[in-house]
Amino acid sequence: MSLWAVILAAGSGSRLASAGLSVRKQFLMHDGAPLFWRSLRTLSRLPELAGLVVVFPPEIFDESRALLRDLLAREPVGLPCLTAPGGARRQDSVASGLFALPGQASAVLVHDSARPFLTPDLAARLSDALARGSKAVIPGIALADTIKCVDADGRVTATPERANLRAVQTPQAFDLALLRAAHARAADEGWDVTDDAMLVERLGEPVLIIEGEPGNVKITNPEDLRLLGPKEEEVP
Ligand code: CTP
Ligand code: MG
Numbered sequence: 001m002s003l004w005a006v007i008l009a010a011g012s013g014s015r016l017a018s019a020g021l022s023v024r025k026q027f028l029m030h031d032g033a034p035l036f037w038r039s040l041r042t043l044s045r046l047p048e049l050a051g052l053v054v055v056f057p058p059e060i061f062d063e064s065r066a067l068l069r070d071l072l073a074r075e076p077v078g079l080p081c082l083t084a085p086g087g088a089r090r091q092d093s094v095a096s097g098l099f100a101l102p103g104q105a106s107a108v109l110v111h112d113s114a115r116p117f118l119t120p121d122l123a124a125r126l127s128d129a130l131a132r133g134s135k136a137v138i139p140g141i142a143l144a145d146t147i148k149c150v151d152a153d154g155r156v157t158a159t160p161e162r163a164n165l166r167a168v169q170t171p172q173a174f175d176l177a178l179l180r181a182a183h184a185r186a187a188d189e190g191w192d193v194t195d196d197a198m199l200v201e202r203l204g205e206p207v208l209i210i211e212g213e214p215g216n217v218k219i220t221n222p223e224d225l226r227l228l229g230p231k232e233e234e235v236p
Contacts, residue, residue: 003127004105005043005052005171006097009036009064009113010086012057019222024057026113027067030228035219036113037071043111043171044077046123048131050105051080054113055097058085091193095183101176108179109171110196114219117227118171122213126173129210135175136200139212140166169212172196178205 013025021028026036036054043049056064065083072081084100086093094110101108107130109123122139129137143165149158172195182199185191193199197207217224 001048001107001131002050002104003046003048003107003109003130004050004101004176005046005109005111006094006101007036007039007043007052007054007111007113008086008090008093008097010055010057010093010096011090011114013114015221016219016225021222021225025219027064028225028228030116033071034067035116035228038116039111039113039118040081041075041077042118042120043109043123044079045120046127048124048127049079049109051082051102052077053082053084053097053100055084055086055093061085089192091183091186091196091199094196095187098176098180098183106176107174108176109173110179111171112218115170115216116219117213117215117217118169119213119216122216123171125210126171129208130173130175134173134206134208135178136173136197136205136207138168138172138195138197138207138209139170139216140168140209141212141214143167166209167212168195168197168209169216169218170195174200178203 009026016025027034040052054068082100084096087096109126126137143162146162147160147165148156151157179196182203185203186199200207
């Protein structure tokens, strides 16, 4: 297995921008490096990993690549580190990252750079599940809240059984041929999804859930910034 990581850093961070943050959240400086660097560094320590692709916003692609080059010069990760321009939707950015993978890649971890707290243990458990033959493996955690389905008027239409629900995270791990087939089908059929596993599910292929990590949250709203600690500056 030649396992690569695709790190998504091409979003616009609109929910934080509307709360006043003037830089895309994945470029927020913390501990002397932009947020996306944390996931990159954690994933690069996975012994099975063969290389990484970082997907950057096309509007600031050159600056982003230069920033990555500087970070790698300061702290080499000992792996090939490629870049790709993102697209309008998350799934378009993933497709672009997959396109940039080299021919020998056979499996991939797709990760949101907005989840800086993933641990090496989670990455290793995903990689192990792939090595044992699963073709799609994702981390999920049981829910504390009861979830309601609602209609457009805000009326409750159903309450799914909580024990059967999981909140899913990234990295999501896939056999590369399967994920490529799923993205090709999505492009043909016009599917619009919020995670990669959803595409594999629509192909009718099994997706395995392993235990996620409560701390592996996605920085999404202003209150989440507190999780990063006191020091934030902005680049580029
Ligand atoms: N992402 C991406 N390309 C996109 C949209 C999202 O690479 N076109 C990435 C983001 O950079 C982030 C991850 O996908 O790391 C999860 O997306 P989300 O948390 O929704 O980030 P944003 O889309 O940037 O934020 P928002 O939805 O608030 O605009
Ligand atoms: Mg988004």
